[in-house]
Amino acid sequence: MFCIPFVKCLPLVALYGQLLLGLINGSFYALLSLGLAVIFGMLRVINFAHGALYMLGAFVSWWLSISLGIPYWGALIVAPLAVGLVAVVIEKTMLHQMYRLDPLYGLLLTFGITQVIEGTFRYFYGASGQPYPPPPALSGPLNLGFMILPLYRGWVVIVSVLACLATWLLIERTRIGAYLRAATENPVLVQTFGINVPLMMTLTYAFGAALAGFAGVLAAPIYQVSPLMGTNLIIIVFAVVVAGGMGSILGAIVTGYILGLLEGLTKVFYPEASNIVIFVVMAIVLLLRPAGLFGRAA
Amino acid sequence: MSIVAQQGTRTGELRSRLNLLIIAAGIVAALVAPFVHYPIDLMNVLCFALFASAFNLLIGFVGLLSFGHAAFFGAAAYVTAHAAKVWGLPPELAILLGALSAAALGLVVGFLAIRRQGIYFSMITLALAQMFYFVCLEVPFTHGEDGIQGVPRGTFLGLVNLDNNLAFYFVVLAIVAAGHFAIWRIVHSPFGNILKAIRDNEPRAISLGYNVDSYKLRAFVLSAGLAGLAGGTHAIVYQLATLTDVEWQASGQVILMTLLGGIGTLAGPPIGAAIVVLLQTNLAALDFPVTVLIGLIFVVCVLLFRRGVAGEIIAYTRKRG
Numbered sequence: 001m002f003c004i005p006f007v008k009c010l011p012l013v014a015l016y017g018q019l020l021l022g023l024i025n026g027s028f029y030a031l032l033s034l035g036l037a038v039i040f041g042m043l044r045v046i047n048f049a050h051g052a053l054y055m056l057g058a059f060v061s062w063w064l065s066i067s068l069g070i071p072y073w074g075a076l077i078v079a080p081l082a083v084g085l086v087a088v089v090i091e092k093t094m095l096h097q098m099y100r101l102d103p104l105y106g107l108l109l110t111f112g113i114t115q116v117i118e119g120t121f122r123y124f125y126g127a128s129g130q131p132y133p134p135p136p137a138l139s140g141p142l143n144l145g146f147m148i149l150p151l152y153r154g155w156v157v158i159v160s161v162l163a164c165l166a167t168w169l170l171i172e173r174t175r176i177g178a179y180l181r182a183a184t185e186n187p188v189l190v191q192t193f194g195i196n197v198p199l200m201m202t203l204t205y206a207f208g209a210a211l212a213g214f215a216g217v218l219a220a221p222i223y224q225v226s227p228l229m230g231t232n233l234i235i236i237v238f239a240v241v242v243a244g245g246m247g248s249i250l251g252a253i254v255t256g257y258i259l260g261l262l263e264g265l266t267k268v269f270y271p272e273a274s275n276i277v278i279f280v281v282m283a284i285v286l287l288l289r290p291a292g293l294f295g296r297a298a
Numbered sequence: 299m300s301i302v303a304q305q306g307t308r309t310g311e312l313r314s315r316l317n318l319l320i321i322a323a324g325i326v327a328a329l330v331a332p333f334v335h336y337p338i339d340l341m342n343v344l345c346f347a348l349f350a351s352a353f354n355l356l357i358g359f360v361g362l363l364s365f366g367h368a369a370f371f372g373a374a375a376y377v378t379a380h381a382a383k384v385w386g387l388p389p390e391l392a393i394l395l396g397a398l399s400a401a402a403l404g405l406v407v408g409f410l411a412i413r414r415q416g417i418y419f420s421m422i423t424l425a426l427a428q429m430f431y432f433v434c435l436e437v438p439f440t441h442g443e444d445g446i447q448g449v450p451r452g453t454f455l456g457l458v459n460l461d462n463n464l465a466f467y468f469v470v471l472a473i474v475a476a477g478h479f480a481i482w483r484i485v486h487s488p489f490g491n492i493l494k495a496i497r498d499n500e501p502r503a504i505s506l507g508y509n510v511d512s513y514k515l516r517a518f519v520l521s522a523g524l525a526g527l528a529g530g531t532h533a534i535v536y537q538l539a540t541l542t543d544v545e546w547q548a549s550g551q552v553i554l555m556t557l558l559g560g561i562g563t564l565a566g567p568p569i570g571a572a573i574v575v576l577l578q579t580n581l582a583a584l585d586f587p588v589t590v591l592i593g594l595i596f597v598v599c600v601l602l603f604r605r606g607v608a609g610e611i612i613a614y615t616r617k618r619g
Contacts, residue, residue: 046417094601103417104363105600108557111550112596119589235546239425242418272436279429283410286422290413 015268016147022264023257024153024222027160028054030256031215032237033244034164035208037252038171041184042204045098045106049090051234052117053209057083057216058225059121062132072135075217083213084206091205096198114231121227129224156218163214164253171249180204239282245295255293316615320565328471337467338535343575344474345532350555350567351481352524357553358562359485360517361497365420366407366427367525367552370400372434372544374526379446379539380439389452389460393473393530400526401519403430408518412511415500424546431544445540449533460534470531477527482564484520493517525552547589554592557599560606569607 003009032050039047047053060082061075070078090113098106133139134152142149171177183190183197191197216230223229237256244255259278267274285293331340349371356362378396381387387395411422434440441447451460460466484490496503496510504510533539542548551574559570574592581588599606605613 046421094597097601101604104420105604107363107365107417107420108553109597109600111553112593112600115550115589115593115596117593119587119591119593122589123587231546235424235428238421239428242414242421242425275432275436276429279425279432282422282425283429286410286413 010268013147018264018268019261020147020149020153020157020264021267022261023157024260025263026257026260027157028215028219028233028256029237029240029260030164030253031160031211031218032234033241033252033256034167034249035211035215036237036241037246037249038167038211039205039208040246042180043095043099043106043201044103045095045110046103046238047205047208048107048110048234049113049117050110050208050212050237051230051232052114053083053087053212053230054216054219054233055121055227055230056086056117057213058132058220058223058229059216060213061217061220062130062225065132072217072221075220076214079217080210080213083216084210087206087209088202090209091202095205096201099201118227118231125227127226127228129226129229132220132225134221152221156222160215160218163211167211168249168253236278239278243278243282243285243292245292247292247295251292251294316611324565324568332464332467337463339576339579341467341470341535342532342579343572344470345528345535346552346555346571346575347568348474348477348531349525349528350552350559350571351478351564352521352528353552354556354561354563354567355481355484355521355524356517357556358566359490359497360493360514362412362514362518363420363553364411364423364518364521364549365546365553366423366425366430366549367521368544368546368548369407369427369430370404370522370525371529371532371548371552372539372541373403373430374400374529375533375539375543376434376440376446378530379449379533379537382452382534383446383449388456389454389534392452393527393534396530396533397523397526400529401523404519404522404526405515408515408522412514412518424549427544427549428546431541431546434541434544440539440541443541445538445542446533447538449537449539451534451537466535470535473527473531477524478564478568481524484517485564489513489516550596551592554596554599556606557604558595558606560608560610560612561604563606563608563612566606566608573607 032054036047036050039045039050057079060079061072064070064075064078065072094109094113095106098109138152138155140151142151142154169177171180179190179195180200183195183200187197219229240256240259241252243259244251246252259281262281263274263277266277273280289295328344349367353364353367356364374393374396376396377399378392381392381395382389385392407423407426410426411419414422435442451466453459454466454469458465458469460469485493492503492508492513495506496508496513500510503513529543532543555570555574556567557570558573559568560566574595577591578588581591603610
């Protein structure tokens with residue numbers, strides 16, 4: 001038994017179970033807020049469509065399995081590429097026109113795009129979810145001694161940590177990442193050095209979107225594949241991003257995991273508040289440290 | 299760069315004459331409309347016109363994009379519905395109480411949101427409104443998915459029986475006109491001029507010694523209260539307050555109305571509200587997803603039509619005059 005005095009006692013297994021769920025939610029918060037931060041850093045656009053792109057990733061993997069028989073492992077590669085391609089089209093046809101305008105227009109444009117994508121999927125698939133089974137190799141349980149871990153959930157946590165770390169390394173430790181950081185600071189100067197900044201912006205948006213698509217594939221076997229899975233999530237991710245501050249990549253990742261775990265803990269001790277705990281944390285952070293936990297004051 | 303196109307201070311004669319013409323046409327249309335169209339639809343338009351104008355007070359005159367204004371509309375709807383149904387308050391007091399609750403909620407949300415600027419402000423208002431949505435989903439008095447139904451309309455000021463749709467229409471018209479008059483007064487007051495100064499150049503307003511945060515917060519509370527006035531009235535018209543009123547989709551809708559009508563113009567938001575509401579009522583019968591259409595209008599407006607209907611008219615007359 002695990003007890004918090006005067007609040008509640010419950011078996012440790014239940015606590016571990018909720019912590020694992022929190023960690024999984026946290027993985028998605030981290031992956032999505034990371035993508036938002038990368039896109040915002042370069043494009044100065046808050047990508048409202050991030051949730052819709054995540055949903056798209058899940059739907060592409062479901063399609064691949066239903067109509068082409070391509071298994072999960074293939075979807076893990078194909079779906080992010082497909083979502084990245086959609087993002088390239090969005091950026092090339094519409095989003096690039098927003099860079100010279102007030103950043104609020106970028107938010108409004110991506111909000112409109114979200115409505116179109118989501119409304120279309122809702123029209124064809126309704127609000128209910130489509131089942132997508134985990135791959136056979138990962139579908140069993142794993143006995144850790146202190147708890148039974150569904151293998152697929154463990155996989156999600158590990159893979160998302162790896163994906164976050166890889167992105168962080170790409171941005172902080174490679175030449176491309178250095179260009180990206182430089183272009184974030186001063187795009188005009190970087191362009192005069194002969195680097196194709198517009199192309200970098202397109203690729204950055206595609207990369208952030210692919211990350212969302214990747215998260216969508218990971219999510220497909222856990223949550224049901226449904227048209228509404230993205231937007232409700234993205235509003236929570238906005239709160240995560242505000243709480244963490246978008247100044248640092250690592251900050252976005254860490255805040256995502258911490259808030260996911262906190263949400264899991266709240267589900268154990270005060271389930272009524274589990275829906276709002278992340279927003280409450282955001283409000284407290286705004287009161288105490290307006291720039292965000294890892295943010296730099298503007 | 300501000301989201302509102304810079305507007306000159308010199309007013310051409312053509313423009314002022316056109317203004318008068320538009321206002322006169324609006325008044326005539328508002329008086330004649332209930333005799334040629336179903337009054338409930340029109341009351342819906344009027345409520346959303348006030349809602350959009352209240353929202354525009356922030357985006358158009360302070361430059362703050364609130365992505366959570368449905369929270370104020372919906373909060374007032376719930377409070378008004380509860381007050382009229384459970385406490386048996388007369389409609390005018392119920393609506394007033396709803397508007398005051400929305401203003402109080404606006405004080406809390408605004409206090410938190412103005413701690414960040416620009417895009418963060420929008421994300422914070424969206425997140426706090428979503429939190430409010432979850433609160434409405436959980437607390438007992440909102441009756442969850444059912445909402446508060448069967449709200450009595452009652453008798454306005456003890457004089458007008460609101461069960462008569464035509465009489466109710468003119469009451470709603472009076473409320474909405476009063477709300478718009480308040481907005482017009484705010485925008486043209488010294489207070490309003492300082493708001494516009496903040497919108498155009500916040501550091502300059504600070505360096506001139508204005509307490510920018512206090513001005514922003516007061517504008518936010520006013521906007522929330524007026525949105526609440528619209529929401530409370532709406533709840534009495536439809537005798538209903540539900541989760542639809544507080545959803546993020548509703549916040550998006552009011553943004554669209556304002557954008558389509560013309561951000562930062564006084565005539566724009568009511569025009570945009572009329573277009574969007576009538577479009578929705580007429581599309582409900584067709585088998586076309588409304589969300590997709592709304593999204594498409596959004597995209598087209600942002601890409602090609604950022605001045606909106608009223609903004610385009612103003613730009614056109616300025617070119618001519």
